[in-house]
Amino acid sequence: MTDALPTEADAAAEFDREAVREALVSWYEADHRSFPWRETDDPYRILVSEVMSQQTQLARVEEAYREFLDEWPTVEDLAAADRSDVVGFWTAHSLGYNNRAKYLHTAAGQVVERGGFPETPDELQDLHGVGPYTANAVASFAFNAGDAVVDTNVKRVLHRAFDVPDDDAAFEAWANDLMPEGESRVWNNAVMELGGVACGKAPRCDEAGCPWREWCHAYATGDFTAPDVPTQPKFEGSRRQMRGRVVGALREGDELELDTLGHRVRVDYAPDGEYGREWLRGLLSDLESDGLVTVDEERASLRR
Structure with a gap:
């Protein structure tokens, strides 16, 4: 440590x-x-993907992203496009918030005017409609220079x-x-x-x-709450889930030594630890009472 x-x-x-x-x-x-924007370090393509991805499902973004780049494959092409065409594309593909299309078109013009993309998060925020998150993403994925x-x-x-x-x-x-x-x-x-x-x-x-x-x-x-998950899932990390893992492991391994079984049930299993033999025997005792497993001092198996 x-x-x-x-x-x-x-x-x-x-x-x-x-x-x-x-x-x-x-x-x-x-x-x-695999997403197409993960296969490139072109800042233009990454900027397009980031702007499209804002509050939009990735499955819908991927199709729109490919079609957008077929229409305007370079930042120069987008800068030269009629803004109404860009906004019309955005609307037709249900990408939401048409202002994003306007901002992206304006940003393309800024990039062409300055002769290339800025590379740091701070500089990228000079582009129209590019906030701290998008700027950092472009800096990271295009230039490997982000936070x-x-x-x-x-x-x-x-x-x-x-x-x-x-x-x-x-x-x-x-x-x-x-x-x-x-x-x-x-x-x-x-x-x-x-x-x-x-x-x-x-x-x-x-x-x-x-x-x-x-x-x-x-x-x-077993507490999987989080800032955007106010209630704890009932199954994940529960005793019921662990019992299921025991049964699953025994189905695959037929008869297993207790420590071998323990490691298959939990990655952090340690014979003398909090999640060790005593904990495992408690699960096995429940399953044995239910008539599902047979347990001796060193091994466990499914009851046939």
């Missing part, structure tokens, strides 16, 4: 930053959702994983402290993927192979 957590986040616990970083990036690079992204998904992940208080300054401090220096592109993609795939409002910790289960406060306690 090394490195104190950020004092700005009002936390005193310690953890291994490098292990946390490596686990997340490795998880992301091994398998992640940590802090959106609703990221706040949820940090709150659950590290028990960060629901405070904007704390979230900013934690997010920036965790992000490896000079790696905003891969890091911000990875942490947002974590929030979108594994740590949504209804968490999918084991199903998605969440790489932070080892350190996660919510996974350890």
